[in-house]
Amino acid sequence: MSCPICDNIYDEDSHKPYSIICKSENCGQSCCLECFDKLKKTCPFCRSEIISRRFIRDLIPNSATSLPSNEKDLETFKLNVLNELNKFEKDLYEANDFKLNEINAKVKQIENQIEEGKRVRIKLVEKDAQSLVGQLVIIYFIYFNDVPNISDY
Numbered sequence: 001m002s003c004p005i006c007d008n009i010y011d012e013d014s015h016k017p018y019s020i021i022c023k024s025e026n027c028g029q030s031c032c033l034e035c036f037d038k039l040k041k042t043c044p045f046c047r048s049e050i051i052s053r054r055f056i057r058d059l060i061p062n063s064a065t066s067l068p069s070n071e072k073d074l075e076t077f078k079l080n081v082l083n084e085l086n087k088f089e090k091d092l093y094e095a096n097d098f099k100l101n102e103i104n105a106k107v108k109q110i111e112n113q114i115e116e117g118k119r120v121r122i123k124l125v126e127k128d129a130q131s132l133v134g135q136l137v138i139i140y141f142i143y144f145n146d147v148p149n150i151s152d153y
């Protein structure tokens with residue numbers, strides 16, 4: 001596998017694969033350490049803010065030979081992997097919370113725009129109704145040569 005930014009093959013030196021954890025919900029991209037260090041605070045794939053990074057091999061062992069041989073070390077290894085997964089999950093929750101807050105703010109903004117639109121439409125209808133009443137008064141005056149008593153209606 002290679003880095004999608006520089007096309008160098010992943011290795012154990014400057015091209016270690018890192019998972020990019022950004023505020024985008026579905027990005028999930030990775031790149032090498034060298035490219036990650038050159039990044040600003042924006043994901044090069046989705047352009048959202050980067051929260052953190054995780055070395056991919058910290059989460060998943062490279063092969064079965066990298067597993068500890070005794071039970072105590074294996075238990076420690078499992079705890080370390082679980083801790084890394086928990087950190088990764090926390091970062092994802094933070095990214096999702098940010099996205100959810102962003103969506104809720106947008107929904108609230110749209111709801112406010114709808115309410116403002118309703119108020120504007122009501123004012124326009126009231127204005128049209130007043131104009132219509134005025135026109136009816138003029139027609140009544142022309143037809144009956146009298147001004148109607150509007151309070152009767």
